[in-house]
Amino acid sequence: MINDVSIVISTVMVMYIVWRAIRFDRTLPWFETRSLYEQAKAQRTAAKVKAARSRKLGVPEELLRHANASTDRR
């Protein structure tokens, strides 16, 4: 019983990881430089602001400042 459960957990996790790896291999940059990292970080912050606005929540001042600064830089 324990052996069978171990086999199932192990193989399910392995298959899940392989599936995710195939997906991410196509979408993520292979070599993430500082500029790519900062670009993605800015996009992430902007998406957070957008999501907060769409939920009609108060957007923290700090987040807005960061998002504006990121947009200005671009």
Added chain:
Amino acid sequence: MGLSDLYVALIYAAFLMMGFAAPFVFTLGYMWVDTFYPQFISTLVGQVPSAMIMGIAAIAGYILLDRRSPPRLSFHTILTLIFAGWVTLTLSWAERPDAAWDKWEWAFKVVVFAAFMTVVLRSRVHIEAFLQVFLFAAGVHMMALGTKTMLSGSGYGRNMGIFPTNAGLTESSTLAAVSVAVIPIILYLRAHAILIPKSRFRDLGYLGLIIIAIFSAIGTYARTALVGFLVVGVFLWLQSRRKILFTVCAAALVIGFSAITAATWSERIDTTADYDTEGSALGRILVWEWTLGYVADHPLGGGFNSFLVDRIEFPTTNGQAPLVVYGKAFHNMFFEVLGEHGYPGLAMYVTLLSLSLWYMLSVMRRTRGQPHLLWVHDLAGALMTSLLTIMACGCFVGIAFQATVWYLMTLPVCLNGYLHRVEQLEGGAADQPPWMARPVHQAMPAAARMAR
């Protein structure tokens, strides 16, 4: 044919099919076969040369379908290939040719695959996928033994692993060493994994795996585990950003585990200090002495499994005739290489290990204080700790050609190669060698990034 036969055969087939979507999956598949041992569970997989098929697919897949951004050939890779050639050459003067060929058959594949890994694993996804697949493939052995140890307290001499065999990761000392050595990697994945979305469930899962790994190491009753725990504890403490908290947690863990482990485990571990009276420990010292004497006469070694010609004489104190043992194994990865492949083999082996450690130190120094390379910095620390742990354990077990040792020896090369490319890209196109001019993947869309 049972359900598990069919199930495991389907997983094997899935690797082969998914490899066509992304050829590096064939390499993951080969490592999975080499770690999970599907051929022992499924008679269907056992009927075909599963490792050979996956190995051919991995090499063909890389050459025909996956030549994006080929890496530079590192000195480590070249030396690995020279070492593979040297261990093959020692077959020609092997003490026991038949036994030497038997070991060469799998050991040679391990070494060559390690060299191959350095050209296949290039991106963060590749490196992490390799680590995760290895962890969960090895996890099948750890989960079975660790869970049984938790439930029953284990017992010395009882085979509670997933297979009733005694090779590779099913051998108790090897499993103990690997179980302890993967702990830093699990801690790294808990903090930086991208292939499993960050959540409380993921955190708990990895923490559970650490507990399973600890119980698995304890459940083997191997004294090697104690050495591993000491090394991994010291190096994790040195790398810890919160040393006081780490000390408190480690102390609580030690007290907790010593309270719940069976008395027989403590008795077994206590024998570690009785090196001059305990049969197994004294036998190791005697076989190491024999090896030094042997290579004094045979500096090029005696080929694979040369220990079969040794003759170990255990001294007695009560005037009885000494006990003589023939063919005692090396019980030390360095003496194993020395006895089998002589001083040239040992020099190459130690150079490879030292290079891997040096790469990690260099990577940690170059990535300090860079937020976009924090994962590289932490992975370098984790790999260095794991490699040092397995080297310390390897001082008491003959695991020189175990695949796990070679994975830990080779992954630093892949990580160093990754960092080298990032540095070149950041340095500007003018400094780029021709291969860097090839297009690399664009930044992922924000939505994909958010999904992480």
